[in-house]
Structure formats: structure tokens, C-alpha cells
Amino acid sequence: MIPLPEGPVPATADAVIVGGGINGLAIAYELARRGMKRLVVLERDYLGSGSTGRCGGGIRQQWTTAENIRLAQESVAAFEHLAGELGLQTFFRQGGYLMVTEDESHLDSLRKAVALQNSCQVPSRYLEPRECLDIVPQLDISRLKGATFCQKDGTAYPFSVVWGYAKAATRRGVRIFIRTRLLEVRHDGDRITGVLTDRGEISTPLLINCAGPWSRSLAAMVGVQLPNRQERHEIMVSESCKPFLDPMVISISDGIYFSQSMRGEIVGGIGDPDEPHWDRPAQFDTRSQLRFAVRFARALTAYWPPARKLRLMRQWAGMYDVTPDHRPILGGVPGLEGYQMACGYSGHGFMLAPMAASRLAKQITGGGPDAIIDSLSLARFSRGDIEADAFVVG
Amino acid sequence: MADPAVTILFEGQPLACRPGQSVAAALWDHGVKVLSHSPKYGRPRGASCARGHCMGCLMRIDGVPNVRACHTPVHEGLRVARQDAGAAYGRPMQSALSGTGHLLPVGFYYKWFTKPAALSKLFMRIIRPVTGIGRLPDEAAWRAAPPPPRSRDLGRWDTVVVGGGAAGMAAALAAEGRTLLIDDAAHGGGQRREALDLAAAGDGDPLAGLHRLRRLRALLHERDALVAAAPHVTRAPSTTVVGCYQPDMLLLRDAAGLSVARADRIVWAAGALDQLGLFDDHDLPGILGPRALYRLAGRDGIDLRGRAVVVWGHGPDQWLCAALLHARGARVVLALDPTAAPDENALATARRLGWQLRTGLRPLAALGRAGSLAALRFDDGRNGTRPESACEIAVICGRGKPVYDGAYQLGADLVLDPLRGGYVPRAAGGRWDGRTPAGLNLTIAGEAAGATLADLLEEVTA
Amino acid sequence: MSKRILCRCEDVTIEEFGKAYRDGFAEMEALKRFTGVGTGFCQGKGCLCESALELARLRGVDPAQIPLTNIRPPIEPLTFEELASLDLPPLMGELEAALPRTDPEVGP
Ligand SMILES: Cc1cc2nc3c(=O)[nH]c(=O)nc-3n(C[C@H](O)[C@H](O)[C@H](O)COP(=O)(O)OP(=O)(O)OC[C@H]3O[C@@H](n4cnc5c(N)ncnc54)[C@H](O)[C@@H]3O)c2cc1C
Ligand code: FES
Numbered sequence: 001m002i003p004l005p006e007g008p009v010p011a012t013a014d015a016v017i018v019g020g021g022i023n024g025l026a027i028a029y030e031l032a033r034r035g036m037k038r039l040v041v042l043e044r045d046y047l048g049s050g051s052t053g054r055c056g057g058g059i060r061q062q063w064t065t066a067e068n069i070r071l072a073q074e075s076v077a078a079f080e081h082l083a084g085e086l087g088l089q090t091f092f093r094q095g096g097y098l099m100v101t102e103d104e105s106h107l108d109s110l111r112k113a114v115a116l117q118n119s120c121q122v123p124s125r126y127l128e129p130r131e132c133l134d135i136v137p138q139l140d141i142s143r144l145k146g147a148t149f150c151q152k153d154g155t156a157y158p159f160s161v162v163w164g165y166a167k168a169a170t171r172r173g174v175r176i177f178i179r180t181r182l183l184e185v186r187h188d189g190d191r192i193t194g195v196l197t198d199r200g201e202i203s204t205p206l207l208i209n210c211a212g213p214w215s216r217s218l219a220a221m222v223g224v225q226l227p228n229r230q231e232r233h234e235i236m237v238s239e240s241c242k243p244f245l246d247p248m249v250i251s252i253s254d255g256i257y258f259s260q261s262m263r264g265e266i267v268g269g270i271g272d273p274d275e276p277h278w279d280r281p282a283q284f285d286t287r288s289q290l291r292f293a294v295r296f297a298r299a300l301t302a303y304w305p306p307a308r309k310l311r312l313m314r315q316w317a318g319m320y321d322v323t324p325d326h327r328p329i330l331g332g333v334p335g336l337e338g339y340q341m342a343c344g345y346s347g348h349g350f351m352l353a354p355m356a357a358s359r360l361a362k363q364i365t366g367g368g369p370d371a372i373i374d375s376l377s378l379a380r381f382s383r384g385d386i387e388a389d390a391f392v393v394g
Numbered sequence: 395m396a397d398p399a400v401t402i403l404f405e406g407q408p409l410a411c412r413p414g415q416s417v418a419a420a421l422w423d424h425g426v427k428v429l430s431h432s433p434k435y436g437r438p439r440g441a442s443c444a445r446g447h448c449m450g451c452l453m454r455i456d457g458v459p460n461v462r463a464c465h466t467p468v469h470e471g472l473r474v475a476r477q478d479a480g481a482a483y484g485r486p487m488q489s490a491l492s493g494t495g496h497l498l499p500v501g502f503y504y505k506w507f508t509k510p511a512a513l514s515k516l517f518m519r520i521i522r523p524v525t526g527i528g529r530l531p532d533e534a535a536w537r538a539a540p541p542p543p544r545s546r547d548l549g550r551w552d553t554v555v556v557g558g559g560a561a562g563m564a565a566a567l568a569a570e571g572r573t574l575l576i577d578d579a580a581h582g583g584g585q586r587r588e589a590l591d592l593a594a595a596g597d598g599d600p601l602a603g604l605h606r607l608r609r610l611r612a613l614l615h616e617r618d619a620l621v622a623a624a625p626h627v628t629r630a631p632s633t634t635v636v637g638c639y640q641p642d643m644l645l646l647r648d649a650a651g652l653s654v655a656r657a658d659r660i661v662w663a664a665g666a667l668d669q670l671g672l673f674d675d676h677d678l679p680g681i682l683g684p685r686a687l688y689r690l691a692g693r694d695g696i697d698l699r700g701r702a703v704v705v706w707g708h709g710p711d712q713w714l715c716a717a718l719l720h721a722r723g724a725r726v727v728l729a730l731d732p733t734a735a736p737d738e739n740a741l742a743t744a745r746r747l748g749w750q751l752r753t754g755l756r757p758l759a760a761l762g763r764a765g766s767l768a769a770l771r772f773d774d775g776r777n778g779t780r781p782e783s784a785c786e787i788a789v790i791c792g793r794g795k796p797v798y799d800g801a802y803q804l805g806a807d808l809v810l811d812p813l814r815g816g817y818v819p820r821a822a823g824g825r826w827d828g829r830t831p832a833g834l835n836l837t838i839a840g841e842a843a844g845a846t847l848a849d850l851l852e853e854v855t856a
Numbered sequence: 857m858s859k860r861i862l863c864r865c866e867d868v869t870i871e872e873f874g875k876a877y878r879d880g881f882a883e884m885e886a887l888k889r890f891t892g893v894g895t896g897f898c899q900g901k902g903c904l905c906e907s908a909l910e911l912a913r914l915r916g917v918d919p920a921q922i923p924l925t926n927i928r929p930p931i932e933p934l935t936f937e938e939l940a941s942l943d944l945p946p947l948m949g950e951l952e953a954a955l956p957r958t959d960p961e962v963g964p
Contacts, residue, residue, distance in 0.1 A: 004882045046885040084509025093518050159889045160504060167880075178883070239460050239897060239933055242526040262518065264526025287832075288803075288929045290639045290654070290945045297939035301540070308540055308940075309458045309531035311933035314899060316926070434867035435859070446932060449865050449897040460897070460933075501876060501890050527897075540937050547943065637930030643945065645930065652934070652942050667901060672870060674858045759858060795905055802927045810912070810919040816905040817924060 002047055002166055005177045008200040014038040015364075016195050016202055018182050018218060019210035020045075021052035022158070022353040023342045025165035025176075027208055029086075030361030032172035039174045040204075042197055044181040048162040050212040052350060054286075054318030056235060056257060056267055058248050059351040060097040060153040061122040064113045064390045067372055068327060068348075069120045074355040079156060082354065086164030090156045091262040096247035097153035098127075098135055099391070100144050100303075103253050107146045109390055110252075114148055124150035135247055138306050155248055155259050155267075158350055185221045192222070192338030206364070208340045213284065213319035215343035224333050227381055228344045229322050232275050232285060234292035236315040238307075240264030249303065250393045256299040257393055266310065270296045271393070286317040320347040325386040328352060330360055330376045340364060341378075347392055402472040411468050412695065418444065418451045418463035419694035421474070427679040427766040429453055429463055430476060433527055438765035440679025443668060444689035450679070452527065453477060457535040459528025464689075477528045546653030548574070548630075554644060554657035556635050556800060559584025560610075560850055561840020562663035563617040566627045573627045574655060576646065578634040580693075583618040585665065585685055586711075586847075588692040589718045590614065596721025603743035604713050606851050613854055635664070638803035641832035659835040662801040666794025666815060666841035674759035680767025681760055681788050684711040691722050699723035704770050704783050706757055707791030708734035710847045715789045720747055727783050729755045732775065752783070757790065796842045805830030806838060814844030862910065863903035865896020870910060877914050884911055884925050894925065897933070 014036055017024045020043025028041050043049070059079060061072040079092045101110065110126060117124045127135075129144035166176055177199065185207060186194040194203035211218045216226045241264050248259035258268030272295065293315055300307045323329060323344040332340050342356055343349075363370050380386055401408050402420060411420035418429060418441040428438040429451045439450040444464045454475045455461040463474065507517035552571025555562045558579070566575040581588060590611040594601045601608050621627050630646065637645035642660065646653045668683020670676050682690070690696045698719060705715045706729040713736070716726050726749040730736065734753070736744075744751050755772040758780060762768055769784045798808055798817040809820040819838050821827075827837045840850070862870045868891045881887045884907070893907045894900035904925065912919040 002880055002882060002886050046883060049885070080511045080515075081509075083514045084511060087505075087508055089504045089506075089508055089514065089517075091518065092514075093522070094515075159886075163886070163890070238936075239528075240526045241459060242529045243522050244530050262522060262525060287640050290637065290643060290645060290929075290942075293930070293934070293939050294942050294944050297936040301936050301940050306530050306533075306536045308536045308937035309935060311460070311935050312930065312939060313897070313933050314928045315930075316928050432861075432864065432867045437859075437861075437867065439864070443902075447898050447901045449902075452897065501879075504890070540941065634932065636932040636934060639929060639945075645934075647932070647934075647938075652938050654942070654945060672860050672862065672906065674860055677861045677864050799899075799901070799927045799931050802924070803929055803931070808924055810905065810908050810922055810924065812909055812919055 002163065002176070002178065003170075005180055005199065009040060009177055009180065009197055009202050010038070010175065011201070011203065012038070013040040013202050013204045015040070015206040015208060016204045017041045017208045017210055019043065019050065019212060020047040020162075020166075020176065020178060021050045021210065021212050022162055022165065022350055023212070023357060024208070024210035025162060025169060026353050026357035027210060027342060027361055028174045028176075029165045029169040029172070030357045031365065032169055032174050034361055034365040036365060037173065039169075040202060041169070041174060041176045042180050042182050042195075043176065043178045046178055047166055047176070048159050050214070051318045051321070052158050052162055052212070054235065054316060055158050055350045056259070056269060057155045057158050057261075057350060058097070058257065058259065059092070059156060060150065060248070062097055062099055062113065062117060062124050062148060062150050062153065062391065064109065064116065065327065065387055066116070066120065067375055068352070068389050069117055069122060070372060071352045071355050073120060073122055075351055075353070076152060078354040078358070079154075082161070082164065086168045088160055088164035088167060090161050090164060092154060092156040093262060094152055094154035095259070096135065096149055096151040098132060098147055098149050098247045098249045100132065100147040100249065100251050101253050102143045102145055102251070104145050106252055110146055110148050113391070117150070122150060123152055124148050136245060136249060136304070138304060139249070140303055140305055149247070153248065155261070157262065161350075182218070185218075187222050187336070190335055190337060192336070206338045206340065208342070210342050212343065212349070213321045215321060215341060219341065222336060222339055224336065224339070224378070226329065226344065226378070227324050228329070230284065231320040231322050232317055233269060233271060233320055233347065234289065234296075234315060234317040235267070235269035236293065236296060236312050237261070238266035239311045239313050241310065251299075251303065252391055252393060254299055255393050256296065256303065258300060258304070265313070266300075266307070268296065268300065270299050284319055286319070288315045288317060292317075321349070322346045324381065325388040326392045327389060328356060328376055329378050330356055330373045331363070331378075333378055400468050400470050402468050402474060405475045413468065415468050416444075416464050416694050417453070417455060417466045417468055417472065417474055419690060419696045420468050421463065422690070423697045428476075429679070431478075432677070437677060438679055438762070439677060440766060441690070442670075442677070442679070442682060442686060444682075444686040444694070445667075447667065450677075454528060457532030459531060546651065548646070548653050548655035551655060551657045553659045553661065554655055555661040555663060556644070557584075557663035557665055557840065557842065558582055558629070559586070559663065559665055559840060560614060560617065561842075561845070562661065563621050565661040565663055565837065565839055567617065567620055567624060569626070569659070569661070571626065574630055574657070575621065575627055576630045576633050576635060578632065580632045582621060582629065582631070583614040585688050586610065586714060587614045587618070589688040589714055592692060593714065593717035593721050596717065598720075598747055600717035600720045600743065600747060603739040603746070604717060605739060606710055607714055607717065609854060610710070610847070610851060635800055638800040640803070640805055640830070640834070642804075642834045659837070660804060661837045661839055662804070662806070662842055663839040664797040664800060664842050666796050668790070669792045669795045669815070670790045671757065671792055673757045675762065676757075676760055676790075678760045678762045678767045679765065680786055681790060684715050684789060684791050687715050687718065687789050691718055700725065701787060702727065702785045703787040703789065704729050704785040705789045705791065706755065706770070707731055709791060710851060712791035713740060715791060716744070716749060719789075720749070726750070727752065727785060729770075729772065729783060731756060752781070755781070757788075760788065794841050794846065796844050798842065801836065801838050801842065804834055804836055805832050806836055811844065815846075818844035862906055863891070863893040863896065865898050865902070866892030868893050873907060873910055874914060877911065882915075884908060884922055887911065888925055900927065
């Protein structure tokens with residue numbers, strides 16, 4: 001399913017996809033499904049070793065911009081069938097997302113968001129604090145001011161989604177090279193011609209940048225400047241207990257989120273306003289800090305007191321690839337033929353990937369223009385046509 | 395043994411136990427060896443490491459799930475019960491799984507019922523109740539007032555040494571500047587010190603002919619006295635390193651809770667873990683390693699009188715276990731592996747003390763009765779013969795496995811080397827002395843660096 | 857039924873580990889997540905080394921070639937209550953100082 005690389009990379013390919021996370025693998029699969037041949041995926045480490053394997057696996061439709069809602073909504077529909085399509089369980093479970101706030105000032109935007117989501121047929125609803133107790137009985141609602149809930153949101157297990165895409169792509173002839181690093185991109189100014197890897201040279205007319213937090217430095221290799229900023233985020237799992245928590249609970253006041261996995265563990269994290277931002281990928285620091293464990297424990301026990309007696313088992317960190325408007329960057333750039341990208345997911349690229357990949361693959365294989373991809377192109381930043389999504393958490 | 399002074403409730407039934415014992419040891423003394431069941435196959439499990447690592451003793455204690463019974467001291471009125479791991483549909487489903495396990499594809503839960511979507515959804519709903527171990531804590535337990543926040547910053551040290559055994563004590567004595575010596579035992583001298591003292595006090599002086607162990611005991615006592623007298627060393631007894639954070643932070647836990655210490659130099663001398671090998675059903679309750687025995691027969695003082703105990707393996711730990719068991723009144727069966735090369739004095743000791751001696755054996759399988767160990771089956775190297783030895787406890791004295799987690803977390807570069815017992819410093823000779831990428835001065839020493847007790851004894855003799 | 861358990865916490869037998877390997881989970885990172893070895897209560901204390909050795913045997917390579925999977929803190933499970941009671945330690949001060957920050961004007 002995830003073969004170890006043997007020998008050199010092929011000398012030629014119709015497309016080289018950089019990144020063995022959910023985006024790279026989903027795009028490889030979608031391209032192959034639409035009939036493209038001779039596809040190569042390069043992954044410097046193991047599959048899922050970037051952000052994907054470190055993420056919380058949360059999938060929600062409660063967004064504040066129409067494109068994000070649309071992509072998430074289509075992705076949820078995709079996740080409902082993904083296990084069957086890929087031939088591997090994804091452990092997708094629609095336990096809902098409960099978004100809570102302790103700030104009076106958020107209530108207005110929560111209500112507006114629900115209205116927008118409802119107009120897109122997302123079945124979210126506004127809740128008074130005491131109504132949250134029907135969903136999470138032990139929640140401490142004393143400081144809560146309001147909440148929204150959507151039962152159709154949920155979680156999946158990132159690794160099985162990654163393996164599922166890898167397996168389905170391999171079955172359609174895609175060649176995945178793990179522990180293989182892209183070193184240089186060959187281009188003649190306005191056209192991609194090939195790549196150099198640590199397993200040899202590949203000549204190719206098409207390079208797809210799905211390098212997650214590394215995407216900015218990869219883009220820089222071909223002279224494309226991305227406005228992305230890389231942020232470190234920590235996350236943890238607890239010991240595993242019998243099911244007690246159905247939804248993902250997230251707070252837009254202090255950025256904590258937690259859910260219970262299909263293995264029974266609490267999976268959760270919290271953002272840290274004092275985190276430095278890393279600007280050179282070589283320096284990405286994904287070492288763990290005690291400070292995170294303490295901040296998370298304080299927030300978790302404040303929202304959900306039974307956790308006092310449960311235990312943190314393991315903590316780790318990953319990078320968010322954040323754009324100025326917290327929406328992804330999809331598609332190509334004018335003047336450089338053969339360069340495409342799917343990056344800048346700003347901490348929610350697991351949930352958006354299935355549909356982003358499918359739409360991008362359709363466009364690449366000649367399916368015609370796509371309004372959503374167009375609105376999420378890099379050009380939007382120079383057009384000044386940006387509308388930030390308000391609900392970025394973690 | 396002191397009179398029972400404390401009563402605990404095991405699944406509603408009152409049991410008398412000695413103060414200071416762990417819950418696991420108290421249950422053992424009342425014949426309760428099966429403390430939990432494994433999650434997938436419902437296999438019986440018991441206290442196996444006695445050091446908080448193996449999960450065999452996870453129980454519900456005072457309304458809190460997944461508490462390690464080996465690490466919890468008894469107190470009056472303590473409530474303890476087994477948990478029903480995985481048994482949402484009852485143990486029968488687990489037995490069925492166990493019986494057919496070899497027919498199931500591995501990771502079948504990844505592969506079955508992926509479509510149609512409705513079936514996949516239903517499958518998630520069916521398997522979810524099976525997942526997880528232990529139910530939420532009782533409301534009374536989590537509603538109890540949380541401990542007040544406290545500041546326990548032990549500050550910055552010139553050197554922190556983790557592990558108070560032979561190597562750790564030597565490092566602390568040699569260190570310059572203010573030095574903190576951390577060990578999880580209440581006494582100084584490392585995990586074998588107590589076992590050696592108990593063995594020395596046994597009927598018939600079991601250590602009399604075991605010269606190397608006598609020398610080890612003298613060495614540990616001597617270093618312990620030097621450490622106690624060294625003005626630059628501060629001891630932190632009964633303290634465990636529960637996490638390491640780069641560049642130089644150690645998270646510690648003692649009876650009062652967590653604290654933090656930082657250091658310019660850290661010596662990782664945390665010793666080794668028992669390695670039980672991979673023979674059939676080696677996870678049955680009653681199978682221990684030497685380090686688990688030192689705890690259970692030492693601090694915990696479990697009742698061993700008249701019990702048949704097989705001590706298999708080679709090396710000084712095997713002889714120490716036999717001597718300790720003898721001192722505690724057990725019936726010792728000494729089963730030597732084919733590489734064991736005991737000297738004449740040791741063999742004479744075994745004969746003198748009436749230990750049953752068997753040679754040239756490798757464990758093949760553990761045989762159980764009522765969920766715990768009843769005998770060990772061996773391979774004696776001859777075709778077709780499979781001798782068995784009836785026993786209630788088997789102590790497997792193999793190569794120790796270096797404790798590497800903290801050293802790794804601090805940034806040491808490690809490599810897997812089976813000849814040195816597991817993950818050890820990559821540098822030649824097994825020593826690691828240098829700066830981590832984050833700039834910490836880190837040394838890995840003793841068993842944590844892949845040395846064995848035999849190596850240490852040789853060094854001392856030389 | 858008798859079994860040779862490789863990982864006690866997740867009940868993985870040595871045969872199951874081998875089957876997963878033959879199923880295409882050819883490296884430790886994937887094997888660990890697929891079979892569960894090293895992800896249970898003991899966080900690998902009882903099985904990571906043993907599993908890596910078994911993988912080396914299956915692949916017929918020197919054990920030194922099997923990369924060590926990340927051993928994350930903590931070393932022992934910590935209750936959220938005891939963590940919450942700790943005074944907040946600083947961010948990795950020294951590491952942070954050693955590495956440059958980017959433009960702070962783009963707020964989170
Ligand atoms: C702590 C945390 C929690 C998160 N929680 C959620 C969540 O709940 N829901 C959600 O939707 N999203 C979440 N995210 C965000 C999500 O993980 C990412 O948006 C998503 O995984 C991005 O996937 P990707 O495939 O684009 O990138 P990645 O998974 O990062 O993949 C990029 C890959 O490219 C490889 N690569 C880079 N450079 C090279 C090179 N030169 N040669 C070869 N290979 C290279 C990397 O090794 C990497 O594997 C979270 C992120 C973090 C860090
Ligand atoms: S964890 Fe308690 S005996 Fe191993």
C-alpha cells in the first residue's frame with residue numbers, strides 16, 4: 001500500500017506532485033481517476049508526515065465565507081462516501097461541531113454565520129448556553145455566552161484517509177516515492193520543464209505544489225512569492241476511555257478544540273498568541289513544549305471538568321500554512337505554464353482537501369474554468385479581492 | 395510482617411492489607427492476580443513491571459479510571475475494581491475474536507464495510523462502544539476541589555543526574571557545581587540496593603557464595619554514603635522524571651505533585667527496563683522481570699512464602715532474584731539459559747540452599763490456569779522434548795532494555811542495537827557525551843547507555 | 857488461545873504485525889499507526905524496540921537502518937488537573953531567541 005522506494009525516480013512524468021499529505025495524494029488520485037497517466041508523488045519523509053498526520057481530523061461546515069462553506073459542504077458529502085471509494089475506512093463520524101464563545105461580542109457574528117450557512121443548506125443552528133448541555137452534558141456553561149451547532153460536521157482519522165488515497169492512487173498507476181525529496185525545479189522562465197530529486201532527475205511539464213507549510217519555499221524556487229506565513233500549533237491525545245463525547249467542541253474565544261477519537265482518546269489543541277512565526281522551513285520547530293500542555297490542561301478542565309482526572313498521553317506539534325485571508329490558494333499563476341498549487345489552508349486543509357483536489361484536477365484535465373478555484377487563486381491578493389474567514393481556531 | 399492495618403474494598407469486598415503496600419501488591423497477597431483484561435482479545439493481565447509502564451495493572455480506583463495499581467499506595471476505604479476493557483458486547487465477543495484472531499485480516503476495522511456509506515456509518519456506530527478503556531471518572535471524583543496552583547520551580551542546576559544507581563551516583567560524585575540527583579525510589583543506591591540488602595539478610599546467608607553480588611552491594615553502599623556526604627549533591631528521592639522538554643527542562647513528579655528543573659548539564663542514567671522476550675503467552679499474570687521482582691518483593695513485600703518460582707536467564711540479576719526469593723521464603727527453581735556460565739561458588743550456593751537447578755533451557759510458552767501462570771514450558775535444545783516447570787511466578791532475566799525516552803526527548807541521537815539491548819547512543823562505545831542540537835550538555839551513562847550489570851561488575855573488579 | 861503478543865496495550869500479535877507488513881505497511885511510521893504498536897498506554901516502552909527489531913527481521917536489514925519514531929513527551933501520563941496546577945513555563949526561550957521572527961503585523 002505504501003511501498004518503500006526502490007531505485008531511481010522515472011526519467012519522465014506527465015506530472016510531478018510534491019507532497020505526500022492529503023492534498024498531494026488526493027490530487028494524484030483525482031488526476032489518475034480522470035485518466036492522467038505517468039503521475040509521480042514525491043514525499044520527503046513518510047506519508048502524512050507534514051501537517052496532515054499531525055492534524056485534529058476535524059471537518060466542519062460552519063464557516064463565515066461562502067467559498068469555505070461550499071468547499072467544506074462538498075467535502076463532507078465526499079467524506080460520507082470516501083471510505084467506499086478508496087476501499088479503506090476513514091473513521092468519519094458525524095458527531096457534530098459545537099462552537100462556543102465566552103464573548104458577548106461574538107454573538108452577532110455567530111448568528112450571521114448561521115444565517116449564511118443555512119442559506120447554503122448547512123443545517124447549523126444557534127444555541128443558548130444551557131442548550132449546549134443536551135449535547136455535552138458535563139460542559140461548564142457558567143462563562144458561555146452562546147454557541148452554534150451542526151450535527152453534520154465531524155471528524156475522520158487523518159492517516160487512514162492518507163493511506164486510502166495512496167492505495168487508490170497506486171491502484172490507478174500513480175507512483176508514490178516516500179523518503180524522496182525535491183531539491184530543485186527546472187524551468188525556462190515561463191514554463192516548467194522538470195525537477196531534480198535526491199533520487200534523480202524527472203523531466204515533466206507539470207509541477208503541482210502541495211507541500212503544505214513548505215509550499216512557500218517551493219514556490220520561491222520558481223520565482224512565485226506566496227503571502228503565506230507558517231505558524232506552529234501544538235496538539236495532544238489523552239488516554240482512551242469509553243465513548244463520552246460526541247461532537248468536536250471548539251471555542252472561538254480562546255482557540256481550544258477537543259473531540260473524542262474512534263479509539264476513545266481526547267484529541268485537542270489550543271493556539272498560543274505568543275508563538276513565534278517561522279519564516280524558513282528549515283527551521284520549523286515541531287518540538288513539544290510544556291507550556292502548551294499546561295495551557296491546554298487549564299482550558300480543557302475549565303470547559304469540561306471531568307477531564308481533571310483524565311490524563312495527557314502524548315503531545316506533538318505541526319505547522320499551519322496561513323494566508324492573509326485564512327483561505328487556501330488554488331490553481332496556477334499567469335505567465336508560468338505548468339505550475340499549479342493547493343496550499344495555504346490556514347489550519348483547515350484536511351477538511352477542504354477532497355473537494356479542492358477534485359475541482360483542481362478537473363480544471364487541470366481540461367474541465368474548464370472553475371469559479372471557486374478562480375476566487376481562491378493567488379491573484380486575489382494583488383486584486384485586493386479578499387474577505388477573511390473569521391472562525392480560525394487552534 | 396506487620397499486622398494488617400488498612401482495609402480496602404475490592405469490587406465491594408473488604409480486604410485487609412499492610413500500610414505502605416501498593417494496591418497491586420495488596421491484591422496479589424489476597425490471591426487476585428488478574429487485574430485487567432486486554433482491549434482486543436480480553437486476555438488476562440496483571441502487574442508485570444511494577445514500575446508503571448506495562449498497563450497490566452490499570453484499574454478503577456476511587457472512581458477514577460485507568461489508575462496504575464502498582465503505583466497507588468493503599469489507604470483506608472480505598473475502592474478498587476477491574477475495568478471492562480473492550481467488553482461493550484461482553485467478554486464472549488472478545489473470546490470469539492481471540493479464537494478466530496488468525497482468520498481476521500489485521501486491521502480488519504480499516505477494511506470491512508467501507509461501502510455503501512450507510513453501512514460504513516453503521517459499522518462506526520457498532521465499533522465505537524468497543525473502543526476505549528475505562529469509563530469517565532465518578533462525578534464526586536472530578537467535582538472534588540482541584541489542588542491549588544503552586545509554584546514548584548526547582549530552578550537551574552549545574553548538573554542534574556537522572557537515576558540514582560551505580561552509574562548515576564558515580565556521575566553525581568564526579569559532577570562539578572550544584573548537582574541534583576533524582577531517583578524514583580525512596581532509598582538511595584538504585585533499584586538493586588534494597589534487593590541486595592534483603593537477600594543478604596535471608597536465612598542461610600544466600601549472598602555468602604555469590605561474590606560478585608556481595609561486591610556490588612558493598613559498592614552501592616559505599617557510593618550511597620559518599621553521595622550522602624557530598625556537599626555539592628542534593629538528592630530528590632521518590633521523584634520521577636515524567637517528561638523532558640528541550641532545550642534543558644525536566645518535568646518531575648513526587649508525592650506533592652509536579653515540579654520543573656533546568657540544568658546546564660544533564661546525565662541520563664535512568665537504567666534499563668525488563669525485557670521478557672516474545673514466547674507464547676508471555677503476557678500471563680505471574681511473569682515478571684527482575685526489576686519488577688525487586689519492587690514487588692522489596693518495597694511492596696508481597697507474600698512469597700512457599701511459592702514455586704522459576705528464575706530463568708543468565709547473569710547477575712538472575713542470581714540476585716534467586717537469592718531475594720530464597721530470603722523471602724519462596725521455592726526457587728533456577729533455570730539457566732544455554733549461555734549462562736555460573737562459577738563454581740554460585741552453583742555451590744544453589745545446591746547448599748536447595749534450589750532446583752535446570753540448565754540449557756529457553757522459554758517456549760507460559761501455561762496458565764484460571765487466568766494466571768501455572769507452569770513454564772521450555773525448549774531444552776533436544777528434538778521433541780519440551781520440559782515444563784510448575785510455578786506461580788516466573789522471573790525472566792534477559793538483557794535489560796535501556797531507558798531512552800528522556801534522552802531522546804532532550805535531543806540525543808540514538809540507534810537500535812540489539813547487542814546493546816535496544817536504543818542506545820549512536821556514538822561508538824555506547825557513550826554519548828556532547829551537546830544536543832538545542833545546546834544542552836548531555837551524557838548518557840550506565841545501563842541507559844547499553845551497559846549491563848555484568849559490565850559494571852567487571853569494571854569494578856578490574 | 858495461545859498468542860505471542862508484541863504490543864500489550866493494543867493487543868498486537870507478532871503474526872499480525874507481519875501481516876500488516878506484507879499488506880504494504882512497509883515502514884515503522886505506517887505500521888505503528890495501522891497496527892497500533894507503540895500508541896497505547898505505555899507509549900512504546902514495552903514494544904517499540906521489539907517492533908523495530910521485528911521489522912528489521914522482516915525486511916532483512918540491519919536494525920540500525922530502521923529509523924526511530926518520534927518519542928514525544930511526556931514520559932508518563934499526566935492528569936490534566938496536575939498539569940493545570942503547574943505555573944506556566946516559558947516558551948522555549950533559548951530556541952526562540954536563536955531563530956528570527958517574521959513580520960508580526962499579520963495577527964493571528
Ligand atoms: C495541530 C494541527 C491541527 C490541525 N487540525 C485540523 C483540523 O482539525 N481540520 C483540518 O481540516 N485541518 C487541520 N489542520 C490543518 C491541516 O493539517 C492541513 O491544512 C493539511 O493537512 C494540509 O495538507 P497538505 O497535504 O496540503 O500538506 P501536508 O500534510 O503538510 O503535506 C505536505 C508534504 O509535503 C512534503 N514536502 C515538503 N517539501 C518537500 C520536498 N521538497 N520534497 C518532497 N516532499 C516535500 C512534506 O514532507 C509533507 O508531507 C491542522 C494542522 C495542525 C498543525
Ligand atoms: S504498570 Fe503497573 S505493573 Fe506495569
